[in-house]
Amino acid sequence: MLPTFVIFPALIACVLIASGALKLPQRSRTLQSFVAFGVPAPLRKPWAAVTLPVGEIILGAALLLLSGPAYLIVATLAAALMATYLAVVARSVAKRQAVDCNCFGALSTAPVSQMTIWRNAGLTLAALLAIFLPGMALGVPTQLAFFSADDWLWLTATAAVALVGIVAALVKPSVSAPTTTRDATAGQDFELVEGPDLISDPTARDAIPHTLELVSGDGAPELLYNLVVVPQKTTILIFASVSCGSCGPVLSQVGDWSRQLGGDAQIIVVTSSSRSSMTENYPSALPFTYFGAKAATEFFGASATPAAILLAADGTIASSPEYGNVIIADRIEQLASSFAAQRQAQPHD
Template identity: 30%
Template sequence: MPSALLLPVLTCAVVLLVSGVAKLRDPDAVDTAFVDLDVPAGLRHPLLRRALPWVEIALGVWLVLATGPALVVVAALTLGLFLAYLWLVVRAVRMPEAVDCGCFGALGDTRVTTVTVWRNIALVASAALSLALGLSGSGVLAALLEDPSLWGWLATAALAAAVTGLVLYRPTADPVTAVDGVLTGELPVDDDGDYLPTPAPVAQLLDEAGALVLLSRETPAAAHLLLFLNPGCGSCEAVKPFVAQWSRELAPVTVRAVLMTAPAALASTWPDLSGLAWFDPNGVARRAFGCATPGAVLIGTDGNLAGGPVNGAQAVPEFVDEIAEQLRAAHVSG
């Protein structure tokens, strides 16, 4: 029986190691996740955020090396950590807006969905089985040293996992980008290499007075940068203070914060965005553009997409910097 428990222990170890390394490579995603998942304030200290990847790596290594009572301790700690993660994602799924968890740094799909919940349930079960292996008095390294035949069993299990992963693998589609002098990624082109104009989705928004705003009537006068924000989103709170600054710096591009609330809520949420806000209370325009919150998209004066969509508290400012750089270059060359 102990040999059958090696796989869940190794699964936990690999997940912790991959997660820890991914978090070390992208600490900003960890900071964003702590805010978006509404981690209790007492656990948001910068030292705790920076220590988390190292804790995960240490637990991953310890799971492989520990035996008996030592494995019981590390498996119990791992179980507690995974239960905490499960509690956070279950709570996040119930939030009105989509949340990015950054559970694996920038690796994989960062959106919190029901799939995330089931993934974490499976990790909790694996940690519980790891605890059972420790209670049996055995351990991964000890079992492999005592019975070399287990190496073959693990190798075939790894092969099956690799085949499954390759069969289910789908490359991530490149975001739509282009035109009007703002280049933000690889342009969509035809077989001859010519740019393929991509019309912006038909979208209706509300202005601060509650009147209907048709983007098709607004964009011919100026390119528009739409910043999709939700006052209940922690990452959006990090982007919101820059909206007014970007509005000044990106002229003649018109910058609008598109809020996922009714116009009447502006005064009680983000009154400092008065004069810069449009509203998408049901999220219809946001979904049409393929944006999360925070998210951004640039529409050219020709009514075509000129950049984006991009999503995330880190990607949106980088996107704006690219637009500003292109505008400066166009001004110099002009």
């Protein structure tokens, strides 16, 4: 037996404990993830959003403390859990759904991606090695008792590298508090919220094609350019689909967001779903929905759903696509706050 094999159960245990501890305060986001990943309805309950992270913590602690048959049972459960996570993430990525997995609570807000698949595949492999490598049934405490000075040095170095890698992958660079900038360009009658993808310089923005067509709810062709420029409003263009689980929270809130934005901005939902499916599943989003999304999706490069793009009132593109229901909700909240601050700053007669 090589004592350094203990790194595999130790890694899985630390990941499980960290995941559970960071996920526990984020129960509402965990429930949203259940919906987005297509978890069966009976499990989309508040008790499940508590049970999952608590179970992860208990499982991780058991991996560190148990030995013998009990260890092998716990290690098998951990491997099954990692394999399940891998399967649901791979399915969502294959469907091009921008799902926020809430894997590590507030530290992980980006949608799942190919990188998430590779990470989960590596964890699944580590969990399997924690079962089948020689001496694993001895358990972590017994294996540590066999450690030499060189083994402890190797383990410490490996743990340090792993910790740096995990922190670098999860923690995003700090972003200063949102600020607003006034654009005096003609047709630009709003303040933009500063965000990571904002194109604040009007001269650097591409224009919306004058020929890009959508289809209204009554089947009439509409030019996207006219939908934005004629009413002279900022537009939040949202790409969504009825079949996309993580689009549900977005489509169900479109009406509320529109009322919140008032006359300062409009929301346009673009979809490839049929009118009948939208009517059946999200009737409140119908007044904001246009169909025939293929051309718009290709032009704007919206590679997954839900996605959102900010369009300026002068017919230019003010941001690149951003993905995931949590990020979209945050962006709209920021935009609404910016408009509210702008109104308060205006002199009153």
